[in-house]
Amino acid sequence: DSGVTQTPKHLITATGQRVTLRCSPRSGDLSVYWYQQSLDQGLQFLIQYYNGEERAKGNILERFSAQQFPDLHSELNLSSLELGDSALYFCASSSRLRGTGSTDTQYFGPGTRLTVL
Amino acid sequence: AQKVTQAQTEISVVEKEDVTLDCVYETRDTTYYLFWYKQPPSGELVFLIRRNSFDEQNEISGRYSWNFQKSTSSFNFTITASQVVDSAVYFCALKSQGGSEKLVFGKGTKLTVNP
Numbered sequence: 703d704s705g706v707t708q709t710p711k712h713l714i715t716a717t718g719q720r721v722t723l724r725c726s727p728r729s730g731d732l733s734v735y736w737y738q739q740s741l742d743q744g745l746q747f748l749i750q751y752y753n754g755e756e757r758a759k760g761n762i763l764e765r766f767s768a769q770q771f772p773d774l775h776s777e778l779n780l781s782s783l784e785l786g787d788s789a790l791y792f793c794a795s796s797s798r799l800r801g802t803g804s805t806d807t808q809y810f811g812p813g814t815r816l817t818v819l
Numbered sequence: 820a821q822k823v824t825q826a827q828t829e830i831s832v833v834e835k836e837d838v839t840l841d842c843v844y845e846t847r848d849t850t851y852y853l854f855w856y857k858q859p860p861s862g863e864l865v866f867l868i869r870r871n872s873f874d875e876q877n878e879i880s881g882r883y884s885w886n887f888q889k890s891t892s893s894f895n896f897t898i899t900a901s902q903v904v905d906s907a908v909y910f911c912a913l914k915s916q917g918g919s920e921k922l923v924f925g926k927g928t929k930l931t932v933n934p
Binding site: 704733735737744745747750757758760790792794796806807808809810811812813815 | 854856861862863864866869910912919921922923926927
């Protein structure tokens with residue numbers, strides 16, 4: 703158990719709908735990352751938040767948005783869903799080692815499997 | 820640009836065989852970090868190891884060992900005496916120092932260990 707929790711575990715919805723995926727990071731971790739895993743694209747970075755602020759953006763569609771709340775949990779909102787959005791969405795978290803010039807290991811949650819019908 | 824290549828899409832072995840998973844990476848940064856993650860059939864991503872570019876010491880953890888060679892930009896993973904529970908998809912990932920904290924993943928190698 704990584705300590706990162708994601709809900710729901712499975713989500714089935716229809717095209718055109720909107721869904722929200724939720725992530726709670728490990729205790730003490732300030733950074734949250736979202737990744738999408740699909741058969742054709744593999745594991746792709748979507749977006750990173752650090753202590754409530756957006757830190758980096760990857761291949762995230764305009765129909766997708768995210769936020770990190772004061773309690774550090776994060777939500778990924780997916781709207782106007784298309785069949786191609788069906789994928790496994792992972793949240794990861796890490797702490798930040800300030801001043802060390804190092805980097806942190808990202809620990810992943812169990813994922814939310816989204817199926818768009 | 821950063822890139823990770825796992826040329827082996829699928830590997831199938833018989834229990835107790837040794838198996839090596841290859842990972843080749845590309846980055847222009849002099850400081851970077853390499854990772855291996857395991858994704859069992861249940862779907863979660865499990866962190867296995869992290870290696871810094873300035874530390875070329877190889878590592879052994881039980882039946883697992885990792886061989887990091889900067890000269891060939893490779894970070895290979897060997898499982899000794901494989902077991903059925905090792906069956907999973909294994910991902911190699913890269914993060915370069917500076918810039919985004921994102922991980923760049925390879926396509927993964929699916930390992931099947933048969934009894």
